[in-house]
Amino acid sequence: MKRFNKTTGFAFCLLLAMITGCQVHAQPKILVFSKTTGFRHDNIEKGAATIKQLGATHGFLVDHTEEASKFTDESLRQYRAVVFLSTTGTVLDDAQKAAFMRYIQAGNGYVGIHAASDTEYQWPWYGKMVGAYFMSHPQVQAADLHVVDRKHSATKHLPKTWNRTDEWYDLKDLNREVNLLMKLDEQSYQGGKMGDYHPIAWYHEYDGGRAFYTGLGHTKESFDEPAFQQHIVGAIWYAIGQ
Numbered sequence: 090m091k092r093f094n095k096t097t098g099f100a101f102c103l104l105l106a107m108i109t110g111c112q113v114h115a116q117p118k119i120l121v122f123s124k125t126t127g128f129r130h131d132n133i134e135k136g137a138a139t140i141k142q143l144g145a146t147h148g149f150l151v152d153h154t155e156e157a158s159k160f161t162d163e164s165l166r167q168y169r170a171v172v173f174l175s176t177t178g179t180v181l182d183d184a185q186k187a188a189f190m191r192y193i194q195a196g197n198g199y200v201g202i203h204a205a206s207d208t209e210y211q212w213p214w215y216g217k218m219v220g221a222y223f224m225s226h227p228q229v230q231a232a233d234l235h236v237v238d239r240k241h242s243a244t245k246h247l248p249k250t251w252n253r254t255d256e257w258y259d260l261k262d263l264n265r266e267v268n269l270l271m272k273l274d275e276q277s278y279q280g281g282k283m284g285d286y287h288p289i290a291w292y293h294e295y296d297g298g299r300a301f302y303t304g305l306g307h308t309k310e311s312f313d314e315p316a317f318q319q320h321i322v323g324a325i326w327y328a329i330g331q
Contacts, residue, residue, distance in 0.1 A: 126178030160185035170198035170328035193298035198328025227280025243323030256307035
């Protein structure tokens, strides 16, 4: 009996796909965008490199840019999600904003990491999408995060209470329509200003697409933490739509 080798197997699978009408899908691609016009975090290069490594491990392709000129209809069309990695200030002009809005409205995704909430204060559409704006922060320190939704791909691996060290943002202009994933326990650290309700990570469907934000990720060490890495991978897959 002839062996069913790899070449024969591939030909069989290809024939089966043709017969059944199945399609072979290419790996989804995302764009990591890290332009800054305000404070610049020294973790950006480390974060971008880590996300590229995670993509290679978890099955998605990653481009990284700080060029806002990438925000055109033609260029964005190749990506399933865009990650704003600690962007700050005004990073897009009016034409680029319009292209990004059309991109989200077409059913694509957005992930905001840390200072993504310190971005585009004068653009209400963005503010509602990211879900809040940065207001202030105390010094870097350990704190307890209460994981209120452990079914989402970005949090299902986490304990109910997650203690870790980071720079904890106080936020303003909260979008109350988001789905909360984690909140900070202000009794567990010094300097919080939001009281009992201090959201720090969430997701929601927005204007035809999907949006995810996490306030975590200030320190370089964050991007070496397996739990934080999985948090980001889960966020990206949500934004991609899988």
